[in-house]
Structure formats: C-alpha cells, structure tokens
Amino acid sequence: MVMPTTRLDSDHNLKFHCKRSGLQSKAQKFLEKSSKAETAITCIVLLGTCMLIGDGALTPAISVLSAVQGIQSRSAKITQDHVVILSVIILVILFLFERFGTGKVGFTFSPIMLVWFGAIAVIGLYNIVKFDPSVLKSLSPHYIYYFFARNKEEGWELLGAIVLCITGAEAMFADLGHFNKQGIQLAFSTVVYPSLILGYAGQAAYLIKNPEKLSTTFYSSVPEPIFWPMFVVSTLAAIVASQSLISASFSIVRQSIALGCFPRVTMIHTSDKHEGQVYSPEVNYFLMIVCILITVGFRGGPEIGHAFGVAVILVMLITTFLITVVMVVIWQTNIILVALFFLVFVGIEGIYMTSLLNKIVQGGWVPFAISAIFIIITLSWTYGRSKKSEFELSRKMSRQEFDELVTRSTRLPGLCFFCTDLMNGIPPIVRHYVQHIGSLREVMVFVTVRILPVRSVLPDERFLVAKLGPNGVYRCLVQYGYMDKHTMEGDVYSESVIAALKDIAADEQEVEMLHSALRSGVIFVLGRIILKMDEKHSWFEHFVVDNLYRFLQKNFRSNVATLRIPPGKILQVGMLYEI
Incomplete structure (x- = not known):
C-alpha cells in the first residue's frame, strides 16, 4: 500500500x-493538542x-x-x-x-x-x-x-x-x-x-x-x-x-x-x-x-x-x-x-x-456548486478513511496472537510480500487471510510503501527492514521519491529486499532460509477492504460510508495502482469491515 x-x-x-527547524510555538502546540x-x-x-x-x-x-x-x-x-x-x-x-x-x-x-x-x-x-x-x-x-x-x-x-x-x-x-x-x-x-x-x-x-x-x-x-x-x-x-x-x-x-x-x-x-x-x-x-x-x-x-x-x-x-x-x-x-x-x-x-x-x-452560485462536488468527495473520503483506520487500529493483531498464529500455520516454500498501509502493528486482514488460507510462506514480509517529498531516494536508503516475529516474518518500509519508478517487477526488487534482510539476519541458517525462499518463488498479497456501517449508526453515516465512500473506493485508483507488480504473482484478499 x-x-x-x-x-x-x-x-x-x-x-x-530538506531538514526543518524543530522549534514549536505555543500556537503550534495548541493546534496539535x-x-x-x-x-x-x-x-x-x-x-x-x-x-x-x-x-x-x-x-x-x-x-x-x-x-x-x-x-x-x-x-x-x-x-x-x-x-x-x-x-x-x-x-x-x-x-x-x-x-x-x-x-x-x-x-x-x-x-x-x-x-x-x-x-x-x-x-x-x-x-x-x-x-x-x-x-x-x-x-x-x-x-x-x-x-x-x-x-x-x-x-x-x-x-x-x-x-x-x-x-x-x-x-x-x-x-x-x-x-x-x-x-x-x-x-x-x-x-x-x-x-x-x-x-x-x-x-x-x-x-x-x-x-x-x-x-x-x-x-x-x-x-x-x-x-x-x-x-x-x-x-x-x-x-x-x-x-x-x-x-x-x-x-x-x-x-x-x-x-x-x-x-x-x-x-x-x-x-x-x-x-x-x-x-x-x-x-x-x-x-x-x-x-x-x-x-x-x-x-x-x-x-x-x-x-x-x-x-x-x-x-x-x-x-x-x-x-x-x-x-x-x-x-x-x-x-x-x-x-x-x-x-x-x-x-x-x-x-x-x-x-x-x-x-x-x-x-x-457556480463556484459554490463546483466546490460542493469536491467537498462531498473530500469529506466522504476523509470520513471513510478515518473509520477504516480506527477499525484497523482497534482490531489490529497483538504480537502474541500473531506469533501463535504463525506457529500453528503450515509453512510452504517461497517468499510472500504482504502489502499493507499500517506502518505499526499487524492489520486484522492478516488474521482473516491466515484463517482461511491455513498456511504461510517460508518467508513473509509486510511491505509498506512511502512516497517522500524528495526527487529520489538512494538505493541504499530505499529499504528500512526489521524482524516482526519468529520463523521468517519481517517488516519492510519501501521509500520512493516522486521521480522514482515505483516498480516491484523483475528479480531486482526481490533480491534487493532479501539483501536488506540479510543485514539483520541472526545467523547463516537464516540467510540460507532467505535465499531458499527467493528461489522457491515470490507472491504478492494485496488486501481489499470494504466498509459497512452497522445498525447503531445514523442514516447519514450509512449514506456517507456505505454509498459515497464505497463508490469512491471502487471507482478511483487503489493505493497500489501506482505500483508495478507482476500481475501473475498477485493474490488479492477481500474483507468486509462492519464498523
């Protein structure tokens, strides 16, 4: 994502x-609080x-x-x-x-x-x-x-x-x-x-x-x-x-x-x-x-x-x-x-x-009419995204639950890139994915892509990686500048991520596991979230989320639309969020 x-x-x-000053005025602190x-x-x-x-x-x-x-x-x-x-x-x-x-x-x-x-x-x-x-x-x-x-x-x-x-x-x-x-x-x-x-x-x-x-x-x-x-x-x-x-x-x-x-x-x-x-x-x-x-x-x-x-x-x-x-x-x-x-x-x-x-x-009245169209779009999108973020944060998996889920799952050879826009924690769609698939790849990497306000990010600064759990589970933050090509196609991307993961590997056995997973094949898992308001919400909230937000979500470009991912290696997982 x-x-x-x-x-x-x-x-x-x-x-x-560009570095900026960290000084904060009282007004800035007031606005932040x-x-x-x-x-x-x-x-x-x-x-x-x-x-x-x-x-x-x-x-x-x-x-x-x-x-x-x-x-x-x-x-x-x-x-x-x-x-x-x-x-x-x-x-x-x-x-x-x-x-x-x-x-x-x-x-x-x-x-x-x-x-x-x-x-x-x-x-x-x-x-x-x-x-x-x-x-x-x-x-x-x-x-x-x-x-x-x-x-x-x-x-x-x-x-x-x-x-x-x-x-x-x-x-x-x-x-x-x-x-x-x-x-x-x-x-x-x-x-x-x-x-x-x-x-x-x-x-x-x-x-x-x-x-x-x-x-x-x-x-x-x-x-x-x-x-x-x-x-x-x-x-x-x-x-x-x-x-x-x-x-x-x-x-x-x-x-x-x-x-x-x-x-x-x-x-x-x-x-x-x-x-x-x-x-x-x-x-x-x-x-x-x-x-x-x-x-x-x-x-x-x-x-x-x-x-x-x-x-x-x-x-x-x-x-x-x-x-x-x-x-x-x-x-x-x-x-x-x-x-x-x-x-x-x-x-x-x-x-x-x-x-x-x-x-x-x-x-x-004309500028108000044009503005009304865009205000409806922006407010509906902002409200829907905020509800989605609140749901994911409140129901994200704990580290203990995730470790237990990984331990119980069957491990298959290969490398899995699970794309998510949640930078901290594990989104609930992962629980949904594992419960229905019943297995995980040998190496699983949670990938989040950030677009920075810089022209280009150097190759050695592209990936920020860390271990997320036991048994070959990692997190990778991929950083692009606005003129960089956002591509995950070919072997270069996968090999670059594995090279970054090798730097944090504990031993030679873990390094060999990474290379073995890469040789066994790569798959990209994308999550598709659908929101639905439950009965306790007002008719207006139902209209904004169930109709306007879902219409925008369906008809505008998805978060991963700007990324070039091999079409033959994509697995899309859908989940209905009832909020």
Missing part, C-alpha cells in the same frame, strides 16, 4: 531530504481547495471568452454563437496541451507574457498621452474617499465589477510551487504591476473622451493598425492565465491525496527538478468538461463575471486566514504585525466580498 508522507526519525538522514482547532482549519483548507479548483474551471472560460469577444467589433456578421464556438475550440486545445507538462508549457508561453505586458503598457501610455494625461492623478489613494463620498451605495455596488480588475494577475503565480520567491517578487514589481497600472490608466483616459465605448473599452482603445496582432496576443495571454490555474488545480489535488483527503487519481510528475509540476488526466478532463459547460451556458454574459469574482474573493479571504496561521505557527511573526496584516487584508477583501453577495443568485 502507498502511505502519505508521514515523518519518521530516519527521514533526517536522507541525503535529498486541540482536535476542534485542527478540524476547523481542515474544513477551511478544504473549502479553499475546492474554491481554487472551481477557479480553475472559471478562469479559462472567462479569460478566453473575454479575449475572443474582440472579433465582434470587426464585423456585424460575427455573432455571440461564433464567439462561443471559437472559445470552446481554444479551450479544448488548451486542455489537450496540458499533458506536455507545466515546465514545457511555461517555457513556450513565457515570451507571450512578456509581449502581452509590454504591449498593454505601451498602448496604455499612448492613450494617456493622447487623451488625458491627468488620469495619472488616480494613483493617489485619497481618490478612494472621493469615489465613495460621491457614489455612496452605488460605489459599494460597483466594487463587484471593480474586483475583476484585480483578478487575472494572480493567475500568473497561482501555483507558487513552480516559481521561487525572488522570481515572483521581481516579475510582479518590475513587469506585472507597472504594466497593469499603465494599461488601466490608458483605458480610463480613453473612456474620458469616449464614454460610449464602455462595453468594448479594451479593444476600442487599441490603435487600429495593431488591432489584429493585439487580438492574437491577448488570446494567447488568456490561454497562459488559464493554464496557470489548471496547473494549480493539479498540484492542490496532489497535495490533498498526500494528506489522505482525496481519493487517488493519476499523478504524473512532469519535471525532475520541481516536485509541484504534475499532471492529472482525470482532473484535467473534469475541468475541461465543466469549463465548456460554463462557456456554453453563460455565453459570455455578466453571470460568468459574477461567478469568477465570488470565487476569487473567497479564495483570497481563505488564503489570508491561512497565511495568518502560518505567520503565527511556522514563521513565529510578532503578534502585532500578524494582527495588522490580518485586519488590513480581511478588511479590504471583506468589503469586496460584501459587494458580491447580491451577485450569488446572478451566477455567483
């Missing part, structure tokens, strides 16, 4: 492993995760639609139906392109983003000089006060539209695992932010002289000779922004799987340098279908903007809360600075959120 990245003392000795606090933070994280995935479906739809709609200003014969069809074609190509990996996609699109930001900066500067240079006075924050003093309640309602001006820039850095801190700071400070300021200021200057062009401001403000080149660049830039959120969805699902909060899907690492660069076909095609449905359903209307705004602001609010927790627990920042950060950002984002509340019925 494949285990999440549980920390062990031996991890500090791995040459590729308070189950209610951990549950609250987990729920907030899950909500933010699901909202970000919803953002990953909305961003491509609104970005591509907004870029493509520019062609309508060229001819009255081009209808909204043409825009939707062209947008769907672009979106399909974008999602199909994702399989090539974030690194290759980013390398291909980086020049496009430089051209895009350079172009909007130059066009913005041109419009400022041509139409109204005084528009640069808007950089002064005191105009915020004048805006609300003049517009009052209408100004507050307009915040729901203004929020779209601050979305999109964050898409470039949606998955921070793909960039380092210095790169983000340098790119945003010297390229992204100045270009956006000039671009928006230029459009404002253009609108001062041409207020009737409000609905087509961007393309109308582009000088006629460069319209088509700018149309191409803006469409490509929309694709880049979309790709960033899609990649972020892959990474956040991978992290949820590692924490045991999401059923296992295919995760393909596309870079041997960056752990965060992954691709998931299942997530990719789910987002593609949802994105196409949104594009066809809303057809570029204002509802898609409302949905996008609600999703982005909610993600920002949740991010601010979690960053505050990180500042207190991990960074151990001065509490005054933490409070100042929290109040300022929650105040700004909260005001934007309140202006979007009346937009929920006008399209703002």
